[in-house]
Amino acid sequence: MHEVSLSLQLAAAVSRAARGRQVRVVYVAIGALRQVVPEALEHAWVFTVRGTPLGAAELDLDLLPAVLTCDECGADTKLGPELGFGCAACGSAATRVVSGEQFTLTAIDIDIEKGTCDGTFPPT
Amino acid sequence: MGRFHRHDDGTVHAHEHHDHDHIHEHQHEEERAELIGDHSGYATGRERIEVLEDIYAENDRFAAANRAALDAAGVRAVNLMSSPGSGKTTLLQRTLAALEGRVRVGIVEGDIETPLDAERLDGFGAQISLLNTGNGFGGECHLDAPMVARALRGLDLADLDLVIIENVGNLVCPAEFEVGEHRKAMVFSLPEGEDKPLKYPVMFRSVEVVVVNKVDLAPYLEFDMGLFRRNLEAVNPGVTVFELSARTGEGVGAWVEWVAGGI
Ligand SMILES: Nc1nc2c(ncn2[C@@H]2O[C@H](COP(=O)(O)OP(=O)(O)OP(=O)(O)O)[C@@H](O)[C@H]2O)c(=O)[nH]1
Ligand SMILES: [Mg+2]
Ligand SMILES: [Zn+2]
Ligand SMILES: [Zn+2]
Ligand SMILES: [Zn+2]
Ligand SMILES: [Zn+2]
Numbered sequence: 158m159h160e161v162s163l164s165l166q167l168a169a170a171v172s173r174a175a176r177g178r179q180v181r182v183v184y185v186a187i188g189a190l191r192q193v194v195p196e197a198l199e200h201a202w203v204f205t206v207r208g209t210p211l212g213a214a215e216l217d218l219d220l221l222p223a224v225l226t227c228d229e230c231g232a233d234t235k236l237g238p239e240l241g242f243g244c245a246a247c248g249s250a251a252t253r254v255v256s257g258e259q260f261t262l263t264a265i266d267i268d269i270e271k272g273t274c275d276g277t278f279p280p281t
Numbered sequence: 282m283g284r285f286h287r288h289d290d291g292t293v294h295a296h297e298h299h300d301h302d303h304i305h306e307h308q309h310e311e312e313r314a315e316l317i318g319d320h321s322g323y324a325t326g327r328e329r330i331e332v333l334e335d336i337y338a339e340n341d342r343f344a345a346a347n348r349a350a351l352d353a354a355g356v357r358a359v360n361l362m363s364s365p366g367s368g369k370t371t372l373l374q375r376t377l378a379a380l381e382g383r384v385r386v387g388i389v390e391g392d393i394e395t396p397l398d399a400e401r402l403d404g405f406g407a408q409i410s411l412l413n414t415g416n417g418f419g420g421e422c423h424l425d426a427p428m429v430a431r432a433l434r435g436l437d438l439a440d441l442d443l444v445i446i447e448n449v450g451n452l453v454c455p456a457e458f459e460v461g462e463h464r465k466a467m468v469f470s471l472p473e474g475e476d477k478p479l480k481y482p483v484m485f486r487s488v489e490v491v492v493v494n495k496v497d498l499a500p501y502l503e504f505d506m507g508l509f510r511r512n513l514e515a516v517n518p519g520v521t522v523f524e525l526s527a528r529t530g531e532g533v534g535a536w537v538e539w540v541a542g543g544i
Binding site: 158159163166167170171174181185190191192241242243250251258259260261262263264265266267268269 | 326327328329330331332333334335336337339422423451453454457479482483486514515516517518
Protein backbone atom coordinates (compact mmCIF):
# COMPACT_ATOMS: atom_id res chain seq x y z
CA MET A 158 0.00 0.00 0.00
CA HIS A 159 2.77 2.40 0.92
CA GLU A 160 5.32 0.77 -1.33
CA VAL A 161 6.56 4.15 -2.53
CA SER A 162 7.46 5.27 0.99
CA LEU A 163 9.01 1.88 1.69
CA SER A 164 11.10 2.28 -1.45
CA LEU A 165 12.31 5.68 -0.35
CA GLN A 166 13.29 4.36 3.08
CA LEU A 167 14.97 1.37 1.51
CA ALA A 168 16.89 3.55 -0.97
CA ALA A 169 18.14 5.71 1.89
CA ALA A 170 19.37 2.63 3.76
CA VAL A 171 21.02 1.23 0.64
CA SER A 172 22.78 4.53 -0.05
CA ARG A 173 24.14 4.61 3.48
CA ALA A 174 25.46 1.06 3.15
CA ALA A 175 26.86 1.60 -0.35
CA ARG A 176 28.92 4.70 0.46
CA GLY A 177 29.09 5.75 -3.14
CA ARG A 178 29.86 2.31 -4.57
CA GLN A 179 27.85 1.05 -7.52
CA VAL A 180 25.00 -1.12 -6.24
CA ARG A 181 23.72 -3.92 -8.48
CA VAL A 182 21.43 -5.98 -6.28
CA VAL A 183 19.49 -5.08 -3.15
CA TYR A 184 18.41 -8.05 -1.02
CA VAL A 185 15.34 -7.54 1.10
CA ALA A 186 13.60 -10.02 3.40
CA ILE A 187 9.89 -9.31 3.76
CA GLY A 188 7.54 -11.06 6.14
CA ALA A 189 3.98 -11.76 5.01
CA LEU A 190 2.53 -9.67 7.83
CA ARG A 191 4.04 -6.56 6.27
CA GLN A 192 1.33 -6.92 3.63
CA VAL A 193 3.71 -5.74 0.92
CA VAL A 194 2.70 -6.40 -2.68
CA PRO A 195 6.00 -7.50 -4.30
CA GLU A 196 5.09 -6.27 -7.79
CA ALA A 197 4.09 -2.89 -6.38
CA LEU A 198 7.36 -2.67 -4.48
CA GLU A 199 9.40 -3.56 -7.58
CA HIS A 200 7.53 -0.96 -9.54
CA ALA A 201 7.94 1.68 -6.85
CA TRP A 202 11.63 0.88 -6.59
CA VAL A 203 12.29 1.42 -10.30
CA PHE A 204 10.47 4.71 -10.07
CA THR A 205 12.33 5.70 -6.88
CA VAL A 206 15.85 5.02 -8.11
CA ARG A 207 15.55 6.11 -11.73
CA GLY A 208 18.05 8.84 -12.45
CA THR A 209 19.77 8.42 -9.08
CA PRO A 210 23.10 6.73 -8.26
CA LEU A 211 21.03 3.63 -7.40
CA GLY A 212 19.50 3.52 -10.88
CA ALA A 213 21.27 0.25 -11.74
CA ALA A 214 20.24 -1.54 -8.56
CA GLU A 215 17.70 -4.34 -8.80
CA LEU A 216 15.63 -5.71 -5.97
CA ASP A 217 15.93 -9.30 -4.87
CA LEU A 218 13.01 -10.00 -2.56
CA ASP A 219 12.95 -12.89 -0.14
CA LEU A 220 9.31 -13.33 0.79
CA LEU A 221 8.99 -15.02 4.16
CA PRO A 222 5.83 -16.66 5.43
CA ALA A 223 4.19 -15.66 8.67
CA VAL A 224 4.63 -18.37 11.26
CA LEU A 225 2.55 -18.90 14.38
CA THR A 226 3.33 -21.02 17.34
CA CYS A 227 0.48 -22.59 19.28
CA ASP A 228 0.35 -22.06 23.03
CA GLU A 229 -1.84 -25.10 23.46
CA CYS A 230 -0.19 -27.86 21.43
CA GLY A 231 3.14 -26.24 20.56
CA ALA A 232 2.79 -26.80 16.80
CA ASP A 233 4.02 -24.22 14.31
CA THR A 234 1.63 -23.06 11.60
CA LYS A 235 2.68 -21.33 8.41
CA LEU A 236 0.04 -18.81 7.42
CA GLY A 237 -1.43 -19.03 3.97
CA PRO A 238 -2.59 -16.03 1.97
CA GLU A 239 -5.80 -15.77 3.98
CA LEU A 240 -3.79 -15.14 7.17
CA GLY A 241 -6.15 -16.88 9.57
CA PHE A 242 -4.64 -16.99 13.03
CA GLY A 243 -5.74 -20.42 14.22
CA CYS A 244 -3.43 -23.37 14.85
CA ALA A 245 -3.46 -25.76 11.87
CA ALA A 246 -2.82 -28.75 14.13
CA CYS A 247 -5.39 -28.33 16.90
CA GLY A 248 -7.51 -25.36 15.79
CA SER A 249 -6.73 -23.31 18.87
CA ALA A 250 -6.80 -19.53 18.50
CA ALA A 251 -4.21 -19.15 21.26
CA THR A 252 -1.30 -18.56 18.91
CA ARG A 253 1.61 -16.15 18.82
CA VAL A 254 3.32 -14.75 15.75
CA VAL A 255 6.95 -15.87 15.78
CA SER A 256 7.93 -14.73 12.29
CA GLY A 257 6.50 -12.65 9.47
CA GLU A 258 7.07 -9.04 10.49
CA GLN A 259 10.48 -8.63 8.83
CA PHE A 260 11.26 -5.85 6.44
CA THR A 261 15.01 -6.05 6.43
CA LEU A 262 17.67 -4.86 4.04
CA THR A 263 19.82 -7.97 4.34
CA ALA A 264 22.63 -7.30 1.85
CA ILE A 265 23.71 -5.46 -1.26
CA ASP A 266 25.85 -6.54 -4.18
CA ILE A 267 28.29 -3.85 -5.26
CA ASP A 268 30.63 -3.57 -8.21
CA ILE A 269 34.19 -3.77 -7.09
CA GLU A 270 35.50 -1.82 -10.06
CA LYS A 271 34.24 1.30 -8.47
CA GLY A 272 35.60 2.73 -5.30
CA THR A 273 37.49 -0.39 -4.31
CA CYS A 274 40.81 0.72 -5.68
CA ASP A 275 40.69 4.12 -4.02
CA GLY A 276 41.88 5.65 -7.27
CA THR A 277 45.35 4.31 -6.60
CA PHE A 278 45.38 2.30 -9.79
CA PRO A 279 43.68 3.28 -12.99
CA PRO A 280 40.89 0.86 -13.83
CA THR A 281 41.72 -1.29 -16.82
CA MET B 282 39.01 -15.87 -14.02
CA GLY B 283 40.78 -12.92 -12.60
CA ARG B 284 43.19 -12.85 -9.76
CA PHE B 285 42.31 -13.73 -6.25
CA HIS B 286 42.05 -11.16 -3.66
CA ARG B 287 42.64 -11.96 -0.06
CA HIS B 288 40.90 -10.11 2.69
CA ASP B 289 42.42 -9.54 6.10
CA ASP B 290 39.92 -12.00 7.49
CA GLY B 291 41.37 -14.76 5.33
CA THR B 292 38.55 -14.98 2.81
CA VAL B 293 39.40 -15.10 -0.82
CA HIS B 294 37.56 -14.00 -3.90
CA ALA B 295 38.28 -13.40 -7.51
CA HIS B 296 38.67 -10.19 -9.43
CA GLU B 297 38.15 -9.96 -13.13
CA HIS B 298 38.82 -6.31 -13.55
CA HIS B 299 42.39 -6.00 -12.35
CA ASP B 300 45.26 -6.90 -14.54
CA HIS B 301 47.54 -4.75 -12.50
CA ASP B 302 49.63 -6.30 -9.80
CA HIS B 303 48.73 -4.67 -6.60
CA ILE B 304 47.89 -4.73 -3.00
CA HIS B 305 44.92 -2.58 -2.43
CA GLU B 306 42.39 -1.82 0.22
CA HIS B 307 38.74 -2.44 -0.12
CA GLN B 308 36.81 0.37 1.49
CA HIS B 309 34.85 -2.15 3.44
CA GLU B 310 37.94 -3.59 5.03
CA GLU B 311 37.74 -0.83 7.61
CA GLU B 312 34.33 -2.21 8.47
CA ARG B 313 34.86 -5.90 8.13
CA ALA B 314 32.02 -6.63 10.50
CA GLU B 315 29.70 -5.80 7.63
CA LEU B 316 31.20 -8.41 5.36
CA ILE B 317 29.92 -11.83 4.67
CA GLY B 318 33.08 -13.84 5.04
CA ASP B 319 32.83 -16.08 2.04
CA HIS B 320 32.97 -14.40 -1.32
CA SER B 321 34.19 -17.48 -3.08
CA GLY B 322 30.83 -18.45 -4.53
CA TYR B 323 30.67 -15.25 -6.45
CA ALA B 324 30.94 -14.21 -9.99
CA THR B 325 33.87 -11.91 -10.27
CA GLY B 326 33.50 -8.18 -10.20
CA ARG B 327 30.84 -8.12 -7.56
CA GLU B 328 30.83 -8.30 -3.89
CA ARG B 329 28.09 -8.89 -1.39
CA ILE B 330 27.95 -6.70 1.66
CA GLU B 331 25.76 -7.80 4.51
CA VAL B 332 23.68 -4.97 5.91
CA LEU B 333 20.85 -6.36 8.10
CA GLU B 334 19.05 -3.09 8.57
CA ASP B 335 15.46 -3.20 9.77
CA ILE B 336 13.69 -0.64 7.62
CA TYR B 337 11.02 -0.08 10.27
CA ALA B 338 13.57 0.55 13.02
CA GLU B 339 13.55 4.29 12.50
CA ASN B 340 9.79 4.40 12.85
CA ASP B 341 10.04 2.38 16.03
CA ARG B 342 12.68 4.74 17.45
CA PHE B 343 10.36 7.68 16.85
CA ALA B 344 7.48 5.73 18.38
CA ALA B 345 9.52 5.06 21.52
CA ALA B 346 10.44 8.76 21.75
CA ASN B 347 6.78 9.74 21.36
CA ARG B 348 5.78 7.34 24.12
CA ALA B 349 8.55 8.68 26.36
CA ALA B 350 7.35 12.26 25.80
CA LEU B 351 3.77 11.25 26.61
CA ASP B 352 4.85 9.33 29.68
CA ALA B 353 6.96 12.23 30.93
CA ALA B 354 3.85 14.42 30.77
CA GLY B 355 1.63 11.74 32.32
CA VAL B 356 -0.50 11.50 29.18
CA ARG B 357 -2.08 8.27 27.90
CA ALA B 358 -2.46 7.83 24.15
CA VAL B 359 -4.94 5.79 22.13
CA ASN B 360 -4.46 5.05 18.43
CA LEU B 361 -7.91 4.84 16.82
CA MET B 362 -8.05 3.05 13.47
CA SER B 363 -10.75 1.90 11.04
CA SER B 364 -11.67 1.68 7.39
CA PRO B 365 -12.81 4.97 5.82
CA GLY B 366 -16.17 6.10 7.11
CA SER B 367 -16.61 3.62 9.97
CA GLY B 368 -17.36 6.51 12.28
CA LYS B 369 -14.12 7.50 14.02
CA THR B 370 -14.79 11.23 13.88
CA THR B 371 -18.44 10.84 14.87
CA LEU B 372 -17.39 8.68 17.82
CA LEU B 373 -14.76 11.26 18.79
CA GLN B 374 -17.40 13.99 18.78
CA ARG B 375 -19.42 11.91 21.25
CA THR B 376 -16.33 11.11 23.26
CA LEU B 377 -15.20 14.72 23.56
CA ALA B 378 -18.69 15.81 24.55
CA ALA B 379 -18.77 13.16 27.27
CA LEU B 380 -15.32 13.96 28.62
CA GLU B 381 -15.51 17.74 28.44
CA GLY B 382 -14.65 19.26 31.81
CA ARG B 383 -13.59 15.86 33.18
CA VAL B 384 -10.61 14.70 31.15
CA ARG B 385 -8.30 17.01 29.22
CA VAL B 386 -8.14 15.57 25.72
CA GLY B 387 -5.85 16.27 22.79
CA ILE B 388 -6.63 14.99 19.31
CA VAL B 389 -4.10 14.17 16.63
CA GLU B 390 -6.17 14.32 13.47
CA GLY B 391 -5.08 12.00 10.69
CA ASP B 392 -7.22 13.50 7.97
CA ILE B 393 -4.20 14.90 6.20
CA GLU B 394 -5.92 15.97 3.01
CA THR B 395 -8.61 18.23 4.43
CA PRO B 396 -9.42 20.17 7.62
CA LEU B 397 -12.94 18.65 7.62
CA ASP B 398 -12.55 16.18 10.47
CA ALA B 399 -10.66 18.69 12.61
CA GLU B 400 -13.46 21.23 12.12
CA ARG B 401 -16.03 18.68 13.30
CA LEU B 402 -14.07 18.22 16.52
CA ASP B 403 -13.88 21.93 17.27
CA GLY B 404 -15.89 23.41 20.11
CA PHE B 405 -15.49 20.64 22.71
CA GLY B 406 -12.58 22.28 24.50
CA ALA B 407 -10.07 19.75 23.17
CA GLN B 408 -6.66 20.63 21.78
CA ILE B 409 -6.43 19.55 18.16
CA SER B 410 -3.25 19.03 16.20
CA LEU B 411 -3.27 18.61 12.46
CA LEU B 412 -0.78 16.43 10.69
CA ASN B 413 1.30 17.29 7.72
CA THR B 414 2.43 14.71 5.26
CA GLY B 415 6.05 13.96 5.91
CA ASN B 416 8.61 12.37 3.69
CA GLY B 417 8.94 9.32 5.91
CA PHE B 418 6.75 6.26 5.72
CA GLY B 419 3.45 7.92 6.32
CA GLY B 420 1.05 9.74 4.11
CA GLU B 421 -2.33 9.14 2.69
CA CYS B 422 -2.52 5.49 3.76
CA HIS B 423 -1.36 5.53 7.40
CA LEU B 424 0.26 7.66 10.08
CA ASP B 425 3.83 6.95 11.02
CA ALA B 426 5.69 7.81 14.20
CA PRO B 427 7.68 10.77 12.78
CA MET B 428 4.41 12.37 11.61
CA VAL B 429 2.86 11.88 15.03
CA ALA B 430 6.02 13.30 16.64
CA ARG B 431 5.51 16.51 14.70
CA ALA B 432 1.82 16.56 15.56
CA LEU B 433 2.54 16.08 19.27
CA ARG B 434 4.68 19.21 19.18
CA GLY B 435 1.47 21.05 18.31
CA LEU B 436 -0.11 19.95 21.60
CA ASP B 437 0.62 21.27 25.08
CA LEU B 438 1.09 17.86 26.68
CA ALA B 439 1.53 19.32 30.16
CA ASP B 440 -2.08 20.45 29.93
CA LEU B 441 -3.51 17.09 28.83
CA ASP B 442 -4.52 13.74 30.31
CA LEU B 443 -5.35 11.84 27.14
CA VAL B 444 -4.36 11.98 23.48
CA ILE B 445 -6.49 10.24 20.87
CA ILE B 446 -4.93 9.75 17.48
CA GLU B 447 -7.47 9.43 14.66
CA ASN B 448 -5.54 7.40 12.12
CA VAL B 449 -6.08 7.44 8.37
CA GLY B 450 -9.14 5.43 7.32
CA ASN B 451 -7.55 2.17 6.11
CA LEU B 452 -7.73 -1.42 7.34
CA VAL B 453 -4.31 -2.43 6.03
CA CYS B 454 -1.18 -0.58 7.04
CA PRO B 455 -2.06 1.59 10.05
CA ALA B 456 -1.90 -1.65 12.06
CA GLU B 457 1.77 -2.10 11.21
CA PHE B 458 3.04 1.26 12.40
CA GLU B 459 3.56 1.94 16.07
CA VAL B 460 3.20 5.66 16.61
CA GLY B 461 3.91 5.81 20.34
CA GLU B 462 0.42 5.01 21.57
CA HIS B 463 -0.24 3.06 24.78
CA ARG B 464 -3.35 1.34 23.47
CA LYS B 465 -4.82 0.55 20.06
CA ALA B 466 -8.51 0.48 19.28
CA MET B 467 -10.49 0.26 16.09
CA VAL B 468 -13.96 1.11 14.86
CA PHE B 469 -15.80 -1.39 12.73
CA SER B 470 -19.29 -0.62 11.44
CA LEU B 471 -22.10 -3.00 10.51
CA PRO B 472 -22.27 -2.13 6.78
CA GLU B 473 -18.70 -3.39 6.34
CA GLY B 474 -19.79 -7.02 6.70
CA GLU B 475 -19.11 -9.93 9.05
CA ASP B 476 -16.10 -11.23 7.09
CA LYS B 477 -13.81 -8.25 7.68
CA PRO B 478 -11.84 -9.76 10.59
CA LEU B 479 -10.90 -12.66 8.31
CA LYS B 480 -9.95 -10.37 5.42
CA TYR B 481 -7.96 -7.90 7.52
CA PRO B 482 -6.66 -10.07 10.35
CA VAL B 483 -3.52 -8.01 10.90
CA MET B 484 -5.64 -4.99 11.78
CA PHE B 485 -8.26 -6.85 13.82
CA ARG B 486 -5.53 -8.67 15.70
CA SER B 487 -3.52 -5.55 16.53
CA VAL B 488 -6.10 -3.90 18.80
CA GLU B 489 -7.34 -4.46 22.34
CA VAL B 490 -10.74 -2.94 21.64
CA VAL B 491 -13.10 -3.21 18.68
CA VAL B 492 -15.94 -0.70 18.61
CA VAL B 493 -18.84 -2.13 16.60
CA ASN B 494 -20.51 1.02 15.35
CA LYS B 495 -23.76 1.89 13.54
CA VAL B 496 -25.85 -0.65 15.45
CA ASP B 497 -28.78 1.70 14.75
CA LEU B 498 -28.64 0.34 11.19
CA ALA B 499 -29.18 -3.28 12.29
CA PRO B 500 -32.89 -3.29 11.36
CA TYR B 501 -31.98 -2.41 7.76
CA LEU B 502 -29.10 -4.82 7.31
CA GLU B 503 -28.83 -8.56 7.46
CA PHE B 504 -25.87 -8.36 9.75
CA ASP B 505 -25.15 -11.53 11.72
CA MET B 506 -23.53 -10.30 14.93
CA GLY B 507 -22.83 -13.86 16.14
CA LEU B 508 -20.93 -14.66 12.97
CA PHE B 509 -18.99 -11.41 13.19
CA ARG B 510 -18.05 -12.11 16.82
CA ARG B 511 -16.90 -15.63 15.92
CA ASN B 512 -14.77 -14.31 13.06
CA LEU B 513 -13.29 -11.68 15.34
CA GLU B 514 -12.63 -14.22 18.07
CA ALA B 515 -10.79 -16.40 15.53
CA VAL B 516 -8.22 -13.70 14.83
CA ASN B 517 -8.15 -11.93 18.20
CA PRO B 518 -9.33 -14.15 21.04
CA GLY B 519 -10.50 -12.27 24.11
CA VAL B 520 -10.64 -8.85 22.46
CA THR B 521 -12.97 -6.33 24.13
CA VAL B 522 -16.00 -5.33 22.03
CA PHE B 523 -18.28 -2.32 22.48
CA GLU B 524 -21.45 -2.37 20.38
CA LEU B 525 -22.73 1.16 19.95
CA SER B 526 -24.15 3.82 17.72
CA ALA B 527 -22.10 6.98 17.47
CA ARG B 528 -25.11 8.55 15.78
CA THR B 529 -27.70 7.91 18.49
CA GLY B 530 -25.26 7.68 21.39
CA GLU B 531 -26.57 4.24 22.37
CA GLY B 532 -23.85 2.21 24.09
CA VAL B 533 -21.24 4.97 23.90
CA GLY B 534 -20.81 5.12 27.70
CA ALA B 535 -18.83 1.88 28.01
CA TRP B 536 -16.43 3.04 25.30
CA VAL B 537 -15.99 6.41 26.99
CA GLU B 538 -15.17 4.69 30.29
CA TRP B 539 -12.61 2.51 28.55
CA VAL B 540 -10.94 5.35 26.69
CA ALA B 541 -10.77 7.48 29.84
CA GLY B 542 -9.70 4.50 31.95
CA GLY B 543 -6.35 4.55 33.69
CA ILE B 544 -6.44 8.33 33.99
N1 LIG C 1 -26.23 5.37 10.87
C1 LIG C 1 -25.07 5.69 11.43
N2 LIG C 1 -24.21 6.46 10.76
C2 LIG C 1 -23.05 6.79 11.36
C3 LIG C 1 -22.72 6.35 12.64
N3 LIG C 1 -21.49 6.82 12.96
C4 LIG C 1 -21.08 7.53 11.90
N4 LIG C 1 -22.02 7.53 10.93
C5 LIG C 1 -21.96 8.18 9.64
O1 LIG C 1 -20.95 7.55 8.85
C6 LIG C 1 -20.30 8.52 8.03
C7 LIG C 1 -18.82 8.50 8.27
O2 LIG C 1 -18.55 8.85 9.63
P1 LIG C 1 -17.19 9.52 10.09
O3 LIG C 1 -17.30 9.75 11.56
O4 LIG C 1 -16.83 10.66 9.23
O5 LIG C 1 -16.22 8.31 9.79
P2 LIG C 1 -14.60 8.29 9.89
O6 LIG C 1 -14.21 6.94 10.32
O7 LIG C 1 -14.12 9.43 10.72
O8 LIG C 1 -14.21 8.54 8.37
P3 LIG C 1 -12.75 8.89 7.76
O9 LIG C 1 -12.06 9.79 8.74
O10 LIG C 1 -13.07 9.56 6.49
O11 LIG C 1 -12.07 7.58 7.60
C8 LIG C 1 -20.94 9.87 8.38
O12 LIG C 1 -21.94 10.12 7.45
C9 LIG C 1 -21.52 9.62 9.74
O13 LIG C 1 -22.63 10.45 10.02
C10 LIG C 1 -23.67 5.54 13.32
O14 LIG C 1 -23.48 5.09 14.46
N5 LIG C 1 -24.82 5.24 12.66
MG1 LIG D 1 -12.67 10.86 10.30
ZN1 LIG E 1 -2.29 -26.12 18.39
ZN1 LIG F 1 40.58 -5.70 -6.22
ZN1 LIG G 1 36.49 -7.92 -1.27
ZN1 LIG H 1 0.48 2.73 4.47
